[in-house]
Amino acid sequence: MRLPAKLWSLTATEVLTLTERDLVSVEDYAKALLSHAGSRDGVVEAWQYLDPDLVLSQARALDRVPRDQRGRLHGVAIAVKDIMDTKDMPTEYGSALYWGNRPSADASLVEILRRAGALIVGKTTTTEFTVLNSGPSTTNPHDPNRTPGGSSAGSAAAVADFHVPLSLGTQTGGSVIRPASYTGTYAMKPTYNTVFGGGIKVASLEFDTIGYFARSIDDLKLVTEVISVTAEEPVEEAALNQVKIGFVKSPFWPSAGPGTVAAMAKAAEILRRHGVAVIEDVEFPDAFSDATTLARMFGVVFAADAAVAFYRDYLMDTDKTKLDPRIRAFVDDAPKNSRSDVRQAFDYYAALRPVLDEIAGRYSALMTPSAIDEAPLGLGDMGSPAFNSVWTAAHMPVIHVPAFVGPNGMPVGLSLVARRYDDQRLLSIAKVLSKPLMSEGGWQIRS
Amino acid sequence: MRLPAKLWSLTATEVLTLTERDLVSVEDYAKALLSHAGSRDGVVEAWQYLDPDLVLSQARALDRVPRDQRGRLHGVAIAVKDIMDTKDMPTEYGSALYWGNRPSADASLVEILRRAGALIVGKTTTTEFTVLNSGPSTTNPHDPNRTPGGSSAGSAAAVADFHVPLSLGTQTGGSVIRPASYTGTYAMKPTYNTVFGGGIKVASLEFDTIGYFARSIDDLKLVTEVISVTAEEPVEEAALNQVKIGFVKSPFWPSAGPGTVAAMAKAAEILRRHGVAVIEDVEFPDAFSDATTLARMFGVVFAADAAVAFYRDYLMDTDKTKLDPRIRAFVDDAPKNSRSDVRQAFDYYAALRPVLDEIAGRYSALMTPSAIDEAPLGLGDMGSPAFNSVWTAAHMPVIHVPAFVGPNGMPVGLSLVARRYDDQRLLSIAKVLSKPLMSEGGWQIRS
Numbered sequence: 001m002r003l004p005a006k007l008w009s010l011t012a013t014e015v016l017t018l019t020e021r022d023l024v025s026v027e028d029y030a031k032a033l034l035s036h037a038g039s040r041d042g043v044v045e046a047w048q049y050l051d052p053d054l055v056l057s058q059a060r061a062l063d064r065v066p067r068d069q070r071g072r073l074h075g076v077a078i079a080v081k082d083i084m085d086t087k088d089m090p091t092e093y094g095s096a097l098y099w100g101n102r103p104s105a106d107a108s109l110v111e112i113l114r115r116a117g118a119l120i121v122g123k124t125t126t127t128e129f130t131v132l133n134s135g136p137s138t139t140n141p142h143d144p145n146r147t148p149g150g151s152s153a154g155s156a157a158a159v160a161d162f163h164v165p166l167s168l169g170t171q172t173g174g175s176v177i178r179p180a181s182y183t184g185t186y187a188m189k190p191t192y193n194t195v196f197g198g199g200i201k202v203a204s205l206e207f208d209t210i211g212y213f214a215r216s217i218d219d220l221k222l223v224t225e226v227i228s229v230t231a232e233e234p235v236e237e238a239a240l241n242q243v244k245i246g247f248v249k250s251p252f253w254p255s256a257g258p259g260t261v262a263a264m265a266k267a268a269e270i271l272r273r274h275g276v277a278v279i280e281d282v283e284f285p286d287a288f289s290d291a292t293t294l295a296r297m298f299g300v301v302f303a304a305d306a307a308v309a310f311y312r313d314y315l316m317d318t319d320k321t322k323l324d325p326r327i328r329a330f331v332d333d334a335p336k337n338s339r340s341d342v343r344q345a346f347d348y349y350a351a352l353r354p355v356l357d358e359i360a361g362r363y364s365a366l367m368t369p370s371a372i373d374e375a376p377l378g379l380g381d382m383g384s385p386a387f388n389s390v391w392t393a394a395h396m397p398v399i400h401v402p403a404f405v406g407p408n409g410m411p412v413g414l415s416l417v418a419r420r421y422d423d424q425r426l427l428s429i430a431k432v433l434s435k436p437l438m439s440e441g442g443w444q445i446r447s
Numbered sequence: 448m449r450l451p452a453k454l455w456s457l458t459a460t461e462v463l464t465l466t467e468r469d470l471v472s473v474e475d476y477a478k479a480l481l482s483h484a485g486s487r488d489g490v491v492e493a494w495q496y497l498d499p500d501l502v503l504s505q506a507r508a509l510d511r512v513p514r515d516q517r518g519r520l521h522g523v524a525i526a527v528k529d530i531m532d533t534k535d536m537p538t539e540y541g542s543a544l545y546w547g548n549r550p551s552a553d554a555s556l557v558e559i560l561r562r563a564g565a566l567i568v569g570k571t572t573t574t575e576f577t578v579l580n581s582g583p584s585t586t587n588p589h590d591p592n593r594t595p596g597g598s599s600a601g602s603a604a605a606v607a608d609f610h611v612p613l614s615l616g617t618q619t620g621g622s623v624i625r626p627a628s629y630t631g632t633y634a635m636k637p638t639y640n641t642v643f644g645g646g647i648k649v650a651s652l653e654f655d656t657i658g659y660f661a662r663s664i665d666d667l668k669l670v671t672e673v674i675s676v677t678a679e680e681p682v683e684e685a686a687l688n689q690v691k692i693g694f695v696k697s698p699f700w701p702s703a704g705p706g707t708v709a710a711m712a713k714a715a716e717i718l719r720r721h722g723v724a725v726i727e728d729v730e731f732p733d734a735f736s737d738a739t740t741l742a743r744m745f746g747v748v749f750a751a752d753a754a755v756a757f758y759r760d761y762l763m764d765t766d767k768t769k770l771d772p773r774i775r776a777f778v779d780d781a782p783k784n785s786r787s788d789v790r791q792a793f794d795y796y797a798a799l800r801p802v803l804d805e806i807a808g809r810y811s812a813l814m815t816p817s818a819i820d821e822a823p824l825g826l827g828d829m830g831s832p833a834f835n836s837v838w839t840a841a842h843m844p845v846i847h848v849p850a851f852v853g854p855n856g857m858p859v860g861l862s863l864v865a866r867r868y869d870d871q872r873l874l875s876i877a878k879v880l881s882k883p884l885m886s887e888g889g890w891q892i893r894s
Contacts, residue, residue: 104551108759115762193652196755205640205652229758229781230751304677308643311676312555315562334676339868343804346867350797357790421786 007032009447012076012165013218019075022067026075026119030059033077033121037163043144045137046158048082049089050122058119071117072226079158079167082123083130083201084110093201094126094135094151097313097322107199109168109210109227116226121164124154128324129313130175130203131306133382140183142410146375149179150382152211156183159213162447166223167213172203172302174371174388176211177415180400182375182383184411184443186434187213188220188427191420192395195227204305206346207298207392215445217431220399224423235428238364243432244278245271246363248417251284251291252386257373259406260387264369266404267414267437274436282359282366288352291386298389300337300345307334349393356394357419365429366417374406391415397423399430403441411443454479456894459523459612460665466522469514473522473566477506480524480568484610490591492584493605495529496536497569505566518564519673526605526614529570530577530648531557540648541573541582541598544760544769554646556615556657556674563673568611571601575771576760577622577650578753580829587630589857593822596626597829599658603630606660609894613670614660618839619650619749621818621832623658624862627847629822629830631858631890633881634660635667635874638867639842642674651752653793654745654839662892664878667846671870682875685811690879691725692718693810695864698731698738699833704820706853707834711816713851714861714884721883729806729813735799738833745836747784747792754781796840803841804866812876813864821853838862844870846877850888858890 004010007029010018018024034052041047062075080086083093085103092098106114114120125136130151138153140146141161148157152169156179159167169176171189180187189211202208214220247268249256256264268279288294307330310323314331317323360366369387376383391398397420402413416433418426438444451457454476457465465471481499488494509522527533530540532550539545553561561567572583577598585600587593588608595604599616603626606614616623618636627634636658649655661667694715696703703711715726735741754777757770761778764770807813816834823830838845844867849860863880865873885891 102551104549111759112762193752193755196649196758197652198649198756198759202643202645205644229754229761229778230784305640307676308640309645311643312558312645314676315559331676337677339866343801343867347797347801350794350800353797354790354794419786420790 006447008036008162010165011214011216011219013216013222015076015165016074026059026062027056029075030055030077030119033164040161040163044139044141044157044161046124046154046161046163048092048123048125048154051089054088055119055121062117062119065117071115073113073222074117075119076117076166077119077121077164078113079121079124079155079164080110081152081155081167081169082126083170084168085199086110086120086123089123091123094128094130095323097317103199105199108196109200112227124158124167126153127151127382129201129310129327130170130172132324132326134380137379139379140375142184146377146410147182147379147382149182149375151175152179153382155213156180156185159215160185165215166219169211169213170200171209171211171388171392172207173298173392174385176213177388177398177400178371178383178385180213180402181370181411181413184402184413184445185213185215186217186220186402187211187400188224189392189398190224190228190423191397194230194421194423202309204302205309206301206305209392217427217434221427224427228423230421235425237428237432240432241275241277243276243364243429245276245280246282246359246366247279248282248366248368250368250387250390251289251294255372255384255386256369259373259412260369260371263404263412263414266441267367270436270440271433285355288355294390297345297348298393300341301349303330303333304337304342306330353394353420356396360396360417360419365426365433368415368417370400370413370415374408374410374412391417395420397426399426401430401434401437402443402445403434403437405442453894455483455609457612458661458663458666460663460669462523462612463521473506473509474503476522477502477524477566480611487608487610491586491588491604491608493571493601493608493610495539495570495572495601498536501535502566502568509564509566512564518562520560520669521564522566523564523613524566524568524611525560526568526571526602526611527557528599528602528614528616529573530617531615532646533557533567533570536570538570541575541577542770544764550646552646555643556647559674571605571614573600574598574829576648576757576774577617577619579771579773581827584826586826587822589631593824593857594629594826594829596629596822598622599626600829602660603627603632606662607632612662613666616658616660617647618656618658618835619654620745620839621835623660624835624845624847625818625830625832627660627849628817628858628860631849631860631892632660632662633664633667633849634658634847635671636839636845637671637675637870638844641677641868641870649756651749652756653748653752656839664874664881668874671874675870677868682872684875684879687879688722688724690723690811690876692723692727693729693806693813694726695729695813695815697815697834697837698736698741702819702833703816706820706859707816707818710851710859710861713888714814717883717887718880732802735802741837744792744795745840747788748796750777750780751784751789753777800841800867803843807843807864807866812873812880815862815864817847817860817862821855821857821859834862838864842867844873846873848877848881848884849890849892850881850884852889
């Protein structure tokens with residue numbers, strides 16, 4: 001057997017077929033990744049922290065693990081958003097207040113991945129506490145003049161640019177799915193709180209959800225199975241002619257740009273041609289159909305949560321020089337939050353959850369935009385989560401499929417959405433749907 | 448002025464009047480507390496960790512803080528439930544898996560209190576991860592043959608037994624209010640997620656709420672104002688003849704014992720006699736009036752959350768000897784949790800919240816039992832959270848008033864409950880109501 005010349009270009013699932021048979025050592029694999037990342041990161045700047053010596057020593061330690069004691073992710077390289085604690089690397093939350101911060105323990109998610117044999121490569125860039133809309137110098141691997149999206153900027157860029165096959169992010173509004181769309185990778189945001197957030201910096205306890213970037217659905221499935229305690233029984237893949245799609249333009253459709261409008265139309269056309277049984281337009285019910293109200297309610301919950309989550313940081317910033325004024329404002333403005341508005345906003349999204357579940361339950365999956373359009377030019381605007389926030393707030397699992405190309409040659413993808421806790425079912429449907437979409441949509445994940 | 452002979456018996460508010468005028472040093476106050484606690488803890492066993500030298504060195508450091516830089520809680524002694532991280536003491540979560548665990552940072556709440564000048568005295572006992580119903584050898588200060596209640600056993604006992612004026616606990620079902628009732632202290636569980644839980648071991652992300660024990664309402668108010676970013680404007684105290692009480696026996700009333708039945712009747716009688724304008728019986732609406740359903744739904748959410756929260760611990764317990772089998776079972780049984788049951792249970796309590804808020808909004812406060820009855824005999828059964836869980840799950844603020852005495856001479860209290868985010872209003876009403884209740888109810892907080 002000839003080994004692939006570009007080891008760094010493989011998906012996690014592909015690498016495992018080599019390392020499982022000892023055709024490639026974890027050390028050699030790590031060297032290939034580090035060499036590729038090193039050649040590229042001057043432009044992309046995906047990494048907040050990457051110590052090649054630490055990576056290689058971890059890789060050698062993994063190579064020494066006896067074969068019968070190796071985990072399901074043995075040697076799989078994973079990048080970690082720098083808001084997740086790591087016991088052997090700094091964790092700075094994108095904040096000057098935490099420069100050089102060294103937690104003593106891994107975040108729960110990081111530790112679970114390590115126990116499965118993952119090689120934690122380094123920490124990827126984030127905006128300050130994930131809540132600002134600019135900050136990192138990370139660029140889009142497909143055009144250095146464009147943003148990779150935020151807040152999980154480095155995690156998206158590192159996977160899109162083949163530095164690692166997998167990376168971890170978090171999403172409060174659209175911080176995973178949007179950068180996945182901008183950088184042309186797959187990504188998944190599982191059902192809320194099916195993966196524990198311990199050791200991960202919180203912005204909104206009600207909305208924060210972990211997520212992960214990959215270059216294949218199989219890799220998303222692999223990670224999901226390792227980290228989820230609540231994984232259901234495997235779901236068989238449906239035939240396309242049994243699939244029913246709910247086509248959700250969503251109340252935010254008027255903001256969709258030409259790339260997204262074209263992607264939605266092309267997706268429907270491809271799927272119809274491939275014999276998908278039903279593609280039906282789905283509207284939000286009247287009580288939840290006003291985009292302004294949806295956005296305002298999201299903002300009220302977020303502001304209430306952020307003030308609580310950042311209060312310690314606010315107090316620690318004694319000379320008021322380290323936190324961005326917009327972070328400090330969450331605390332300063334908290335007394336102005338009307339209590340009845342806050343109650344109403346929490347209850348609004350709580351009431352929306354069963355409504356959207358019921359709608360999603362009528363279909364194999366919902367299909368909806370992942371972003372307004374292609375990645376914006378410049379690094380000062382990391383894009384809008386308009387199309388993502390409602391699904392995050394609804395706690396529903398979302399998979400991004402990077403199938404299309406916008407007017408400027410940049411990737412544009414779509415979101416597939418399922419009921420809460422139907423993550424395995426969503427993975428299965430996403431695999432079925434992504435085949436025709438990826439082969440005919442126009443975007444190719446190519447090294 | 449003569450100094451009190453029993454410094455250790457003062458409330459925090461009382462101690463502050465002395466330390467603020469330098470009539471007592473923090474060191475002398477700490478010595479008085481340590482001496483009293485030392486004389487008592489052989490019986491009570493409230494402490495998981497207490498290092499007198501560390502306490503005294505912290506006290507001396509506080510004494511050196513210039514007067515104009517002192518915080519609002521300068522020198523106030525606080526005990527911390529041993530599921531909250533402390534940077535200078537072990538944090539063991541009541542679990543053999545974490546024996547000797549030394550976090551590198553304080554829990555957010557602990558750090559906020561330290562920044563306000565609090566003297567963190569030590570760590571108080573808890574059941575394993577707060578979820579078991581026995582474990583610590585802590586006894587009830589009023590009868591060593593009885594439980595202090597759980598899971599915040601040590602925090603309740605330490606305040607009730609005058610080792611400290613204030614202590615921190617957490618409540619997922621009834622782990623603060625129930626031990627407060629059993630030990631005859633005041634306690635408060637604020638509105639859910641108005642105080643950040645970072646650095647505190649999680650059992651249920653949906654239900655876990657911090658709480659605190661004290662020996663006066665003023666002390667509860669003091670802590671609330673220091674730790675809450677969302678404190679509203681102060682609320683004026685109402686006259687008793689303007690107060691309207693909603694008297695909630697709750698769907699769990701059939702389980703109430705003679706002590707609780709008598710306490711509820713006596714409360715109504717005292718308040719009527721003191722001119723409270725309205726005391727009205729309030730029923731739960733039909734959709735939420737079945738105790739079995741309420742308890743089952745609570746259990747479904749809790750099981751789903753606990754499996755996620757404990758998954759890392761489960762994996763760390765490689766030889767399956769350190770976690771209690773009942774903790775391991777949350778993870779082992781997770782695949783059996785029906786996804787539709789889990790969705791339904793989360794939505795059930797989400798739908799209950801605005802319903803109970805609306806009811807509570809009609810009254811100055813709701814009044815409802817805090818526990819089934821007096822503290823049970825023995826340490827093997829720490830009591831039932833039956834009367835507490837619904838309010839915790841509803842995310843509403845609760846204050847326990849320890850006003851009554853049961854058939855065996857043990858304390859029995861009542862809960863006052865308000866709408867979410869009406870914490871300041873609840874504190875104000877609790878102060879007004881507790882005066883006649885405490886003076887005529889029969890239970891006295893006496894050293």
